Amino acid sequence: GQAERERLRRALRRAESEIRWQSRVGAALAELYKTLISPDSTIEQMTNTVLGEARSLTRSAHGYVSSIHPATGDNVALTITTMYPPGAEGAAGSGGVMISRNCDGGYGGLRGYALNTGRALFTNSPATHPAFAGYPDGHIPVTRFLSVPVILAGKPAGQIAAANSVADYTDRDLEAVRQLAGFYALALERKQAQERTVAALREKEVLLREIHH
Numbered sequence: 001g002q003a004e005r006e007r008l009r010r011a012l013r014r015a016e017s018e019i020r021w022q023s024r025v026g027a028a029l030a031e032l033y034k035t036l037i038s039p040d041s042t043i044e045q046m047t048n049t050v051l052g053e054a055r056s057l058t059r060s061a062h063g064y065v066s067s068i069h070p071a072t073g074d075n076v077a078l079t080i081t082t083m084y085p086p087g088a089e090g091a092a093g094s095g096g097v098m099i100s101r102n103c104d105g106g107y108g109g110l111r112g113y114a115l116n117t118g119r120a121l122f123t124n125s126p127a128t129h130p131a132f133a134g135y136p137d138g139h140i141p142v143t144r145f146l147s148v149p150v151i152l153a154g155k156p157a158g159q160i161a162a163a164n165s166v167a168d169y170t171d172r173d174l175e176a177v178r179q180l181a182g183f184y185a186l187a188l189e190r191k192q193a194q195e196r197t198v199a200a201l202r203e204k205e206v207l208l209r210e211i212h213h
Contacts, residue, residue: 025176028053032183036190043067046187047079050160054180055081058146058173060162067158067188068115073101075115075159082140107156109133114147115156120178122146122169144169148181150188157188 035041035049047065055063064080099107099115107115113131114121123129126145135142146169150158160181165173 021172024057025179028057028176029179029183032180036183036187043187043191044078046184050180050184050187051079051081054160054162054177057176057180058162058169059166060144060146061164061166062140062142063160063162065158065160065184067191068156070192073105075099075101075107075112075156110145111147111159111161114149114161115159118149118151118156120146120148120174120181122174124168140164146173146177148174148177150181150185152185152189152192157192158184160184 031053032046032049035046051063051065054060054065062081064077066075066077066080068074069076099109099112102108106112110123110126110129110131110133113129122145124144126132126142129145142163144165145161145163146165147159147161149156150160160177162169162173162177
């Protein structure tokens with residue numbers, strides 16, 4: 001009957017929408033994969049691609065991609081939109097500290113929640129979230145917020161965040177950014193491995209100089 005035909009039409013539209021969405025996510029992952037496997041790509045190129053794809057998929061005006069500094073534990077922005085005022089904590093620009101580590105080893109505010117818990121989150125009402133702790137002076141108003149942590153060896157290693165989508169974030173948005181985070185985790189692992197290799201070579205150079213002198 002008419003009701004059954006309408007039900008089938010709705011089911012078909014949902015299936016078509018899901019196929020289009022999976023195609024968009026697949027295209028985003030393909031872009032990340034190309035950057036990841038390129039021998040000439042830098043971590044900055046990877047984070048630029050990660051943020052661009054995350055913002056596109058979630059239709060977000062703002063966002064950032066960060067990594068945890070190995071010495072200080074601070075959460076450092078590698079790629080960021082103009083979310084923060086110059087000179088403030090979290091100032092815009094590559095290499096700016098997003099969240100300083102607390103004396104107890106945790107990270108403050110809503111931005112630090114995913115790093116503290118190891119769980120991805122989104123909220124379409126940030127100011128009502130229990131972890132919300134206000135903004136630095138001049139900070140843009142955040143109407144919606146989504147954050148996915150990257151955990152390596154049981155510890156937070158980085159973060160992908162998006163803010164101010166044109167519509168409410170959904171579980172589908174969160175899952176898409178989780179998939180992006182999987183590729184970003186591989187990039188961070190490669191970066192850390194390269195840094196360990198460089199450090200080991202420097203140690204050998206020092207030892208050789210000491211032996212020859």
